[in-house]
Amino acid sequence: METERAPEDVFGLLSDEIRLDILRTVALAQQEAQKTGIATLSFSEIYDRVDVDNTSKLSYHLGELTGTFLRKQEGDYAFTHAGEQLVRFLLAENYRSPESFGTIETRGYCLYCGESALEATLHEQYFFVRCTDCNRPAFSYRVRPAQAxxxxxxxxxxxxxxxxxGDFVKMRQDVCPDCAGDLDTGVIDAEHVAVPDSVPVSFATRSECQQCLRFMSVPLTHAAAYHPESVAFHWEHGVDIMGTGMWELHQYLLDGTWTAERTAKDPVEYRVELRRDETSLRLYLDDAAGVKRTERVQRRTQRERRS
Ligand SMILES: [Zn+2]
Ligand SMILES: [Zn+2]
Structure with a gap:
């Protein structure tokens, strides 16, 4: 059954203790069932578990939730996607503020001054990496209360x-990490963004969700680094791309190991070169940051160059 409710009515449905209790009860039943299938609860099972005066009152509340947060399946009740998402949000208490975690020293280099003096703190509810040398930000990402x-x-x-x-893997495929909607991704010239000349970023991606408005932007080199060919290439050379913080990857921009350039204008093509030991992985991207082809190139050693 498709809900016809307006957003304000959808949230209005939740300002009731019994209804939230019903949603928690279905979540617990799902957990107790320990099965991969969908947990469904009959009316009487819910009545046994929820503190409610009488069956007509329960019937009323179930009726209100059904269609938006619950759905009927062969006479029993199960979550809708919205119901499941909401109950997990409630159980994780992600409506609270994340607990402060003090100051954590972390690896990585500052893109502005090149110093390896980064520390992370909780700042305005974000995981915030800052350079202690020049006091500029190096990275920030959301931290949810359950996470901290x-x-x-x-x-x-x-x-x-x-x-x-996880977010960047989805972003690479234009899937919004928040709502799974369609991301609109393009490549921007770093000249057109407020980045000082000293920062070694020439191009960046810009992804925006057309539905929930989530926005993400990363250096083009970093976006390309999450391509499976690059993940495998780096893994073979002892670097775990997926398990490395974005702020730690900045060192490859600073030391020139990773570069990006525009190699063609019509149609636009970018070449990202990721170097490792004597080998380079080149990824060719289009104007939507999609990788069109890759190649591995053996770089000449010092000795070969001299001879
Ligand atoms: Zn700095
Ligand atoms: Zn979205």
């Missing part, structure tokens, strides 16, 4: 790294 809770400093950094890696 009960984790050590190093575990928290790991969780941020895997969160962003």
């Amino acid at each position: 809770r009960a984790r050590t400093d190093s575990e928290l950094i790991e969780s941020v790294i895997w969160e962003q890696a």
Whole structure:
């Protein structure tokens, strides 16, 4: 059954303790069932578990939730996508503020001054990496309360790294990490963004979700680095791209290991070169940051160059 409710009515449905209790009850039933299928609860099963005065009252509340947060399946009740998403949000208490985690020293280099003096703090609810030498920001990413809770400093950094890696893998395929809607991705000239000349970024991607308005932007080199060919290439050379923080990858821009350039204008083509030991991986991208082809090139050694 498709809900015809307006957004304000959808949220209005939730300002009731019994209804939230019903949603938690279905989540617990799903967990207890320990099965991969969809947990469904009958009216009487819900009545047994939820603190409600009488069956007509429960019937009323179930009727209100059904169509938006619950759906009927062969007479029993199961979550809709919205119901499941909402109950997980409630159980994780992600409506609270993340707990502060003090200051954590972290690896990586500042793109502005090149110093390896980064530290992470919780700033305005974000995981915020800052250079202690020039005081400029190096990276920031959202931290959800459930993520910051009960984790050590190093575990928290790991969780941020895997969160962003998961997001970038989806972003590469134009799938919004938040709503799974269509991302509109393009490549922008770093000259046109407010980046100082000293920062070694020539091109960046710009992805925007047409539905939920999520926005993401990364250096073109970094976006290309998440391509499977690059992940494999780096893995073979001892670098785990997926398990490395974006702020740690900046060192490859600073030391010239990673470069990006525009190689053609009509149609537009970009070439990202990722060097490792004596080998280079070249990725050719179009104006939507899609990788069209890749090639591995053996670089000449110093000795060969001299001879
Ligand atoms: Zn700095
Ligand atoms: Zn979205």
